[in-house]
Structures are given as structure tokens and as C-alpha cells.
Amino acid sequence: MEKYDHLKIEKKWQIKWDENKVFKSEVDYYKPKFYCLVMLPYPSGNLHMGHVRNYVIGDVFARFNRMIGNNVLHPIGWDAFGLPAENAAIKNGISPKEWTEQNIANMKKQLKMLGISYDWSREISTCKPEYYKWNQWFFLKMNEIGLVFRKKSNVNWCPLCKTVLANEQVLSGKCWRCDSNTEIKKLEQWFLRITNYANTLLEDMKQLKNGWEKQVLSMQTNWIGKSVGVNINFDLFIKNKKTKKKLKVFTTRPETIFGVTFVVISPEHDFIRKFKNFIINYNEIAEYKIRFNNYINKNFLKEKYGIPIKGIEVINPANNKKIPMFVSSYVLKEYGTGAIMAVPAHDKRDSEFAKVYNIPIIKVIAQYDNETINSKVMYECKDGVLINSKQFNGMDSKEASIKITNWLKNEGNAEKKVNFKIKDWLISRQRKWGTPIPIIYCKKCGIVPVPERELPLNFPKTYDEIYVICPNCNSLAKRETDTMDTFVDSSWYYMRYCDPNNSIVAFDIKKAKYWMPVDQYIGGIEHACMHLIYARFWYKVMKDLGIVAATGKEPFTNLLTQGMVTLNGSAMSKSRGNIISPNKISGKYGVDALRLFILFAAPPKKQLDWSKQSMNIVKGCHNFLNRLWRLFEIINMKSRFSASKQNKNEILLKMNFTIKKVTENLKKEFKFNTAISHIMELVNALYVYKWHSNDNGVSLQVYKNIILLMYPFTPHICEELWERLGNNNNISEQNLWPQYTIELLDYKKDIIEIPVQINGKLRGKVLVNLEDSEDDIKRKIKCNNKLLSYFNNKKILKFMYIKSKIVVIVSN
RNA sequence: GGGUGGAUGGCGGAAUUGGCAGACGCACAGGACUUAAAAUCCUGAGAUUUGCAAAAAUCGUGAGGGUUCAAAUCCCUCUCUACCCACCA
Numbered sequence: 001m002e003k004y005d006h007l008k009i010e011k012k013w014q015i016k017w018d019e020n021k022v023f024k025s026e027v028d029y030y031k032p033k034f035y036c037l038v039m040l041p042y043p044s045g046n047l048h049m050g051h052v053r054n055y056v057i058g059d060v061f062a063r064f065n066r067m068i069g070n071n072v073l074h075p076i077g078w079d080a081f082g083l084p085a086e087n088a089a090i091k092n093g094i095s096p097k098e099w100t101e102q103n104i105a106n107m108k109k110q111l112k113m114l115g116i117s118y119d120w121s122r123e124i125s126t127c128k129p130e131y132y133k134w135n136q137w138f139f140l141k142m143n144e145i146g147l148v149f150r151k152k153s154n155v156n157w158c159p160l161c162k163t164v165l166a167n168e169q170v171l172s173g174k175c176w177r178c179d180s181n182t183e184i185k186k187l188e189q190w191f192l193r194i195t196n197y198a199n200t201l202l203e204d205m206k207q208l209k210n211g212w213e214k215q216v217l218s219m220q221t222n223w224i225g226k227s228v229g230v231n232i233n234f235d236l237f238i239k240n241k242k243t244k245k246k247l248k249v250f251t252t253r254p255e256t257i258f259g260v261t262f263v264v265i266s267p268e269h270d271f272i273r274k275f276k277n278f279i280i281n282y283n284e285i286a287e288y289k290i291r292f293n294n295y296i297n298k299n300f301l302k303e304k305y306g307i308p309i310k311g312i313e314v315i316n317p318a319n320n321k322k323i324p325m326f327v328s329s330y331v332l333k334e335y336g337t338g339a340i341m342a343v344p345a346h347d348k349r350d351s352e353f354a355k356v357y358n359i360p361i362i363k364v365i366a367q368y369d370n371e372t373i374n375s376k377v378m379y380e381c382k383d384g385v386l387i388n389s390k391q392f393n394g395m396d397s398k399e400a401s402i403k404i405t406n407w408l409k410n411e412g413n414a415e416k417k418v419n420f421k422i423k424d425w426l427i428s429r430q431r432k433w434g435t436p437i438p439i440i441y442c443k444k445c446g447i448v449p450v451p452e453r454e455l456p457l458n459f460p461k462t463y464d465e466i467y468v469i470c471p472n473c474n475s476l477a478k479r480e481t482d483t484m485d486t487f488v489d490s491s492w493y494y495m496r497y498c499d500p501n502n503s504i505v506a507f508d509i510k511k512a513k514y515w516m517p518v519d520q521y522i523g524g525i526e527h528a529c530m531h532l533i534y535a536r537f538w539y540k541v542m543k544d545l546g547i548v549a550a551t552g553k554e555p556f557t558n559l560l561t562q563g564m565v566t567l568n569g570s571a572m573s574k575s576r577g578n579i580i581s582p583n584k585i586s587g588k589y590g591v592d593a594l595r596l597f598i599l600f601a602a603p604p605k606k607q608l609d610w611s612k613q614s615m616n617i618v619k620g621c622h623n624f625l626n627r628l629w630r631l632f633e634i635i636n637m638k639s640r641f642s643a644s645k646q647n648k649n650e651i652l653l654k655m656n657f658t659i660k661k662v663t664e665n666l667k668k669e670f671k672f673n674t675a676i677s678h679i680m681e682l683v684n685a686l687y688v689y690k691w692h693s694n695d696n697g698v699s700l701q702v703y704k705n706i707i708l709l710m711y712p713f714t715p716h717i718c719e720e721l722w723e724r725l726g727n728n729n730n731i732s733e734q735n736l737w738p739q740y741t742i743e744l745l746d747y748k749k750d751i752i753e754i755p756v757q758i759n760g761k762l763r764g765k766v767l768v769n770l771e772d773s774e775d776d777i778k779r780k781i782k783c784n785n786k787l788l789s790y791f792n793n794k795k796i797l798k799f800m801y802i803k804s805k806i807v808v809i810v811s812n
Numbered sequence: 813g814g815g816u817g818g819a820u821g822g823c824g825g826a827a828u829u830g831g832c833a834g835a836c837g838c839a840c841a842g843g844a845c846u847u848a849a850a851a852u853c854c855u856g857a858g859a860u861u862u863g864c865a866a867a868a869a870u871c872g873u874g875a876g877g878g879u880u881c882a883a884a885u886c887c888c889u890c891u892c893u894a895c896c897c898a899c900c901a
Contacts, residue, residue, distance in 0.1 A: 171896090171897095214817085215815095215896085216816095217816095218815055218816055218896090219815080219816075219895095219896055219897075221815085222815060222816090222896075222897055225897090225900065227900070229901080250900095250901065252901065253901080264901095328899090329899085330899045330901095331899080331901080332899075332900065332901090335901080336900075342901085343901090348813075348899095349813095349899055349901080350901085352899095419900075419901095420900095421897090421898095421900055525895080525896085526896095528896075529896080529897085600824090600825095600837075601838095602824065602825070603825080606818095606825090607894085607895095611823080612823095613824070613838055613839070614824085614838090616837095616838050616839070617837070619838090620837060620838060621837090623851090623852095624837085626851090626852090627852095630852085661828090673824090673826085673836085673837095674825090674826065674827095674836080677825090677826075677836035677837070678835095678836080679836095680836055680837075681835075681836065687853095753832095754832090755831080757831080757832085757881075757882065759881080760880095760881065760882060761882095762832060765832080797881090798881060800881070802831070805832095806832080806882085808831085808881050808882070809881085810881050
């Protein structure tokens, strides 16, 4: 037999799949559907190992599901708008469009070389007018239902990318794309009202409990940040007089009200402007505010430093005591009411502040375990029993929370309030290579949306094209020059895949109903609080617009977040120059070996570090495929020995067990690494069996199943061997997933070796017949001098035989 | 400060969910084949101690305690570590 020529085989099958459009999918109501989606790539130029991991995992799902008879949709496309194209355009003197198209062509070639089973007829590219037209259409629709608004506010600005960013796109104070420190700017920008959906986004996560990882769910829960509390009014005390004017604060711990010894407002709070005339040190506060607005480094924010407001005090509604007011940057304007009641005894931040200004600290909650008040427990806000709280003394803090809220409410000083941390989605970007925002600014009519019939609205090519005619009054007006966040593109692309060439609507409702929701989504965890929140939001909006007919509230039923591929522990990136090229590896050892490596080297969720050893593992994977290849010839050879019936049953048992395990690993556990090792074991066992057997029928049966089981992982070599076995159907086009026979799984050897545990320690083994009783086994053990020596002359307190598993003896 | 994970040989990682820890693979060592190398095939191996050997004993899943005949797995305390969020009241 010829040698395993991976280059030839891989090319042969890739051409065959491509020419015969094997993976093209159509709506078919007679077949169960399976929508397998991978996060669409940004066309940066070259595939890296992270892409390979993502897409190979996706391919395993797709191929496996075809084999078990599902109608699989496995599409791919390009997240083609974005800043790198603009930078490359300046650098290389070509247009962003050209640069992007070149990259797409190159990466498409690379994806085909990986043998991923995409339906290429559904390929989309978000920078094409046919696609981004619908971004604009969605914008107009959202505008109609009040989800679009323009607001001047403090926004995050990336000085390197020269654009604003959404809250989600600032990671620890740095730009998600270029890692530079972001700044705060006050600008008027376009927002989408994602906060309208905050509660729905949170509630609907209950439906994702089984299909999404806990980690992602908890990250989103945190990000949405629901907190239930109370708004409490504090009366203002101005010029030695109690007034009817009030300051509203938000708290989640109303039971600590008796411990409030001061209040703090944000430097940006409207209060300052409103009560300017009563604030004696207004100038000092205004100065502080300017410093706050101009701050560059965030350390200023971390300081527990503020300014006392002179001339105004507030009255604690619980005890009518007069307490001071402060301005400090540690109170955020955007959250709650922009003002807090400070309880220094039970809040670390408040206590730090109180120490600076010598404000009294009153403890109002005593912990249950009657500990003394020391510095450690001092500032914690644990549950306990109330003290120093008048009529509420002795009450449990949970109960007190309700009672105090009601008490304050009856006095007209409180109302229940729920707050969220999530902020509205800022979608304006000061970039050219993006979807133009379809808005016109007219001097007469104000802000006017571009009429739907004029979509797509293309980029202005010259400066003059910024000037347009107002659709309302026909006078000269200006276009919006900002573009949309590219996350808009990826918020609904999974719908477009269902009907990618539709020029009349964004997608056909019926087609989308057939395919949606996505059955398996695969991508990186870095999108947990970006794309995966935006996409869920968009889906809910589409439902509200009445264009989603699929059942269920969520777009992605199951989510697998694959771990990063790193080099020496850090992420591979162009700038670090530490990129391992998949092409080089596949050229030397084959695409199938590369695929096998990436699936076998680590479980999919775990980080996969490329080390010096990794190339050896690729080589090992190649060797294994070689071993599989040679087995083709060996199973037809004659052995000098003949196998016993038992040997035959054992190999069949092993085969059935392997089928069962691999099916489970693929279907619900996502354990590709152990699936592969089970198949390796079966291959090893088949080699051994062949040494002792002439029963080619059994060998062939096992071998065929091995090839079918391997197919989702290494499709090229499996198709080739399948063909060489004389089959005239391709695995790719059939429902050939092997079934196991339950009767064979029940097969047990007549005589098995059972471990014997004496007084908690493993002391030896005993040969046991399947039908042996406890007494039989006891007799056998007593005949074994070694085992007997451990409990001879002692009283047996317990003798236990757990069938086919273990014998337990306890003696005194 | 909050959240979610993780810690098993030289390495990547297994463990039927409480029942022989270290499957499978890499690296390593020995052997067969070969003029030689590669490839291939076979064999070995957690650590320590005893023994010429066959073998045996002890220890062993981050640390310490507990439950149990039996714990990598369950409970308590702690340490380290990764990721995400973070002055969110």
C-alpha cells in the first residue's frame, strides 16, 4: 500500500467537497435542523491558531450533526468594518475596501485549506452595502419605537483610535482594540436604549442556564448589575432653617439609616448648580469640578478626597439629626441618584472618608456571633442585629430593612427603587470605514432621519457630499458623518445567514424561523460582555419589531467559549510577534494532524499554550493517523494465531463502549480530547487483536467504525479510507454515525480480577467468577495466604462485595 | 472589594461521578529491524525505601482538619493562581 500522502488526500477531498457543494444547506421541513455558528472573524489578513481552534471545533459539531441525520446550517462571513483597515489604507496607499477584500480572499483560502465544512453560498461581508443597508434600516426602525436617542454626556474616548467607545469596550480603563488608556470627553452622541431591556436581558438568562457556561452568565449578570434598594429623601437645612427642599439618595441598605453621619454628592450633581446661591464655598467646589472634568489619570478618582459643602446641611429623616454634606468624586453621577447617604460604620469607603474629616462613626448593626467591635469587622456590612436604632433595636437586619423602608415610606421620605449598572449603548464612531448613521441635520427641521427608500446610504466620497437636501423642507442640510459601532454588524448577522441574499428585507421571516435559534454557538469568552449582550439585545428588539417568529426568547441556545491559544502564557498577537502559523504546521504534518492536535491537546474550554512540546504532539497526531492508515492493510493480512471467542467479544465490547463514549463526548460534554483518546485506545486494541486473529470480518467491522468515529475530527483521511474500503458513498453525504448495541455493552468476562481492600488499604486482587456469591469469594480470599495474613486471627467486622467492582474487609 | 473557575508525574491531560489515581498522548530509557539514520514494532516507568531478583512496604491528587469500610471526588478552614468586573452606595 502506498504511503500516507496527506497533501494529496487533503487536496483531493477539499476539491471534491467544493465542486459538489456538499455542505450547501436548504430549508427542509422533513429533517431536524441544527444551526452551528462560529463567531465571524475580522479579516485581519491571516488565520491564527485561535481561529483554527474556534473553527475546527465548529466543524466537529457540524460534521457530527450531519452524520446523525440533522440538516446542518454552518455558515461563515466577515466582520469587515473596523479601524485596522483605515490604518492600513493610510500606510499602504490603498483603500480600506481593497485592503479588506484582499484579506478576505486570503483568509478564505486558508479556511478552505482547513477543510471546514462551510456553506460558502451563504458567505456575507458586513462592509457590503447589501448588508449594512439593514444596519441603517434597523437604526430607523429603532428610532421609530423610541430606542434611539442623542445625548451629551461624558463618554469614553480612545486617543489612538480617535473615536468614542461604548462602556463595554473599555476594559480596565483601556481600549478593547488597541489597549491604550481611554479618556473622558463630553460629547453629544447617538445611543441605543439597551437599558430598556436590562431586566429582560437578566430574566431571560434563566433559559440559558443549561446551554451557557456559568461563567458567562455570571459575567453578564454582573455587567447588567441589578440592585434593589430604596431612594431616601433628606431635608435640606439652609441658613439655620429646615426647608421643604430635599436631597434624594439611593441605598441598598436602608436598615443602616441610623448610622448615617453625612451625605456625599457627585461633583457633577445638578444640586450644585441649583443651590449655587446658598453654597458659601461655591467657588471652591466649582474648581474641584473642573479638576474632576479634566482629570487624566484615574488615581484622582481613587483618592478619598472631597470638599465640604458650606452653608447647607441635611437632616437624617430617621433621627432628625443635622449632618454635613460633601462633594466627592467617589460618588458616581451616572449611578442611582448621584448622591449617597454615608454609613462609615458599615462601609469601607465611607469610613475612609469619615476619618479624613473627623466625622463620627456610629455602629448600628451587631453581628450574630457577639464579636467585639474591632477594625476588621467594623466596616463590613454583614447581616446581624440592630443596635443604636431606637424602635428597631434588636431586630434582624433583613427584617429591619423592610420595616425601616415602610416607616420612611409612610413618612413620605422613601420609595423602593431598582438600579442597573448597564448603560445605554453608545454607537457613534468617529470613523470612516463603518456604516454611516442615516441622519440629516437641517437648520430648519432639526434632526431628520434619512427616508427608508434612500437606503443604503453610502459613505460620502468627497467633502461636498456631506451637504444634502433635507427630505422635509428641501433646504440645504448636513449629513451625520459618524458611523456605527461595528458591534452593530455582529448583533444580527446570524439572522442574515438564514437568508443572505435577500434584497427586499433583512431576512425572510419563514426561513429565519426554520433555522433559528442557533443550536450551537462557538467563540471566545472575551465577548461575554460585549457582542453576546448586544446580540441578545438586538434579538429582543427584532422580536418586538415582529420580524422574529422563532420560538424562545434567546438567539443562542448553547454556547461554547473556547479557551485562548497562547504562546508561553500570553496571547499571540502581531504586535508581540509571537504568532505560530497554522499553514506551516499543516504543510508539514497535514491539516488532519493539525485539527487533531488542536482538539486533542486540551479540553476546548481550557487555555491551550503552545510550548516546545507542542510540535511533538502534532507529530504524534500525524503518527496516529499514519497508524490508522497502515491498519487498512493490516486488517486484511493473515495472522498465524486464531482468536478465541472471548477475544472477539472483548474487541466488540471495546468497540461498543467507544461508540457510546465518543457519542456522549460529542453530544453533550464537549470533550473532544477524551473522545479522541478513546478512539486511540480502540485502534491500539485492534492492533493487538489482529496479532491474534484471522477473523477479518470482525476486524473490518471495528475498523469501519473507527473511521466513522474519526470523521468529524479528521475528515480528509477518513473519506479516503472509506472510499478505499470500497464504499461508493461519501461519509460527508450520509447519516453514518455508528450505533452501539446495548447487549454487547453488557457483556462481561466470565472471570474477572477484583481488588481487595482490607482496613482501608488495597492489599491485592482475587479472581472472581461472575456468578460467585459473597461466601464463594470469602473462601477464595482465605485461600490466598498473602491476603489472609492481613486479617488472620482477627475478627472480621465487615465483609462486602460490590459486584464486579471491589471486595471490602474490615477487621479489628 | 465583588464574581467565576482552577491547583493531579518531567509535560498536555484522564478517572464510569465516592470504589484499583495517573487512561490517552508527548518527552525519556531499553530492545527488535537497519550498514546507518528516519520510520515502524515491542517493553519499561509516580516518589521513597528494602531486595541480586521476583517482589514488598511506606508516601502520594496545593496545605491542614472532618465524614466514610473507602475521598482527586463530599463538608469545614487556609494558601496560591487565572479570568472578568470594580468607589455601582
